[in-house]
Amino acid sequence: MVDLLKRFEKLTTAHVADACLRAGMPVRTVSLVPVTSGRVAGRVLPARHVGSVDIFLEAFETAEPGDVLVVDNGARRDEACVGDLVALEAQAAGVAGLVVWGLHRDTVDIQAIGLPVYSLGAMPTGPLRLDPLPDNALESATIGEWTVTSADVVLGDEDGVIFIPADRVDQLLDLAESIQATERKQADLIRSGTSLRQQVGFAAYLAARRERPSLTFREHLRGVGGAIEE
Structure with missing residues (x-):
């Protein structure tokens, strides 16, 4: 091991x-x-x-x-x-x-x-x-x-x-490494001035949710390649 x-x-x-x-x-x-x-x-x-x-x-x-x-x-x-x-x-x-x-x-x-x-x-x-x-x-x-x-x-x-x-x-470790790589990129962008809300298109998510109340944030994240919650 x-x-x-x-x-x-x-x-x-x-x-x-x-x-x-x-x-x-x-x-x-x-x-x-x-x-x-x-x-x-x-x-x-x-x-x-x-x-x-x-x-x-x-x-x-x-x-x-x-x-x-x-x-x-x-x-x-x-x-x-x-x-x-x-x-x-x-x-x-x-x-x-x-x-x-x-x-x-x-x-x-x-x-x-x-x-x-x-x-x-x-x-x-x-x-x-x-x-x-x-x-x-x-x-x-x-x-x-x-x-x-x-x-x-x-x-x-x-x-x-x-x-x-x-x-x-x-x-599982392959998946974990992929998630880690995405999160590191997101963290670097936050430090350089691009907020997490901008990265994940949060305003677009809120607008889409108004049209379809059943839309979850996780569904939206999968669409934009986010890795915040999974």
């Missing part, structure tokens, strides 16, 4: 989200905070946390270099489920980063390790419970409203993370 990370470094999760929308696919994003600087891109290595670190150690047994551990802790706010030792062990196993649907701890130590980690936030308390381990705890992870597996790829940056099907990565 080295090439994937190298290609993603030139994009953002926002570009990929817009690419999913344009491709008619679900936009599987969640808002998570990066604990360390740096982006992450790799195959999903799912793990459903039930209160013990051994589920992560078991996941690392089958990890491939560049995988990203995606931890499902049900968005719990009463415990941290990963810390510095998990981050260190992940790094030693060749895992490229951690995405945690829950909380982390040991923030300073994790930042010193340097492995990309994304979570809902931090708290000092670790797990205080031990629930039964489901048979499929390493087959999938539910993050927000999305359930992901090793057939998915996760991309993360300062805006959060997005999950995309591994078999459609090239198509």
Whole structure:
């Protein structure tokens, strides 16, 4: 997945989200905070946390270099489920980063390790419970409203993370790059004195909408090659 990370470094999760929308696919994003600087891109290595670190150690047994551990802790706010030792062990196993649907701890130590980690936030308390381990705890992870597996790829940056099907990565990144190129041209024109309203023919859109109230701005943008909303 080295090439994937190298290609993603030139994009953002926002570009990929817009690419999913344009491709008619679900936009599987969640808002998570990066604990360390740096982006992450790799195959999903799912793990459903039930209160013990051994589920992560078991996941690392089958990890491939560049995988990203995606931890499902049900968005719990009463415990941290990963810390510095998990981050260190992940790094030693060749895992490229951690995405945690829950909380982390040991923030300073994790930042010193340097492995990309994304979570809902931090708290000092670790797990205080031990629930039964489901048979499929390493087959999938539910993050927000999305359930992901090793057939998915996760991309993360300062805006959060997005999950995309591994078999459609090239198509979506091609679209994302096209959207990015259009937006850069639009930004350059704004800086040089041509407003975004001028670029997208906004006055013409308003006039056309008066004639056809059902006309949406997205329809108009497709006609003029804009890339503001998708």
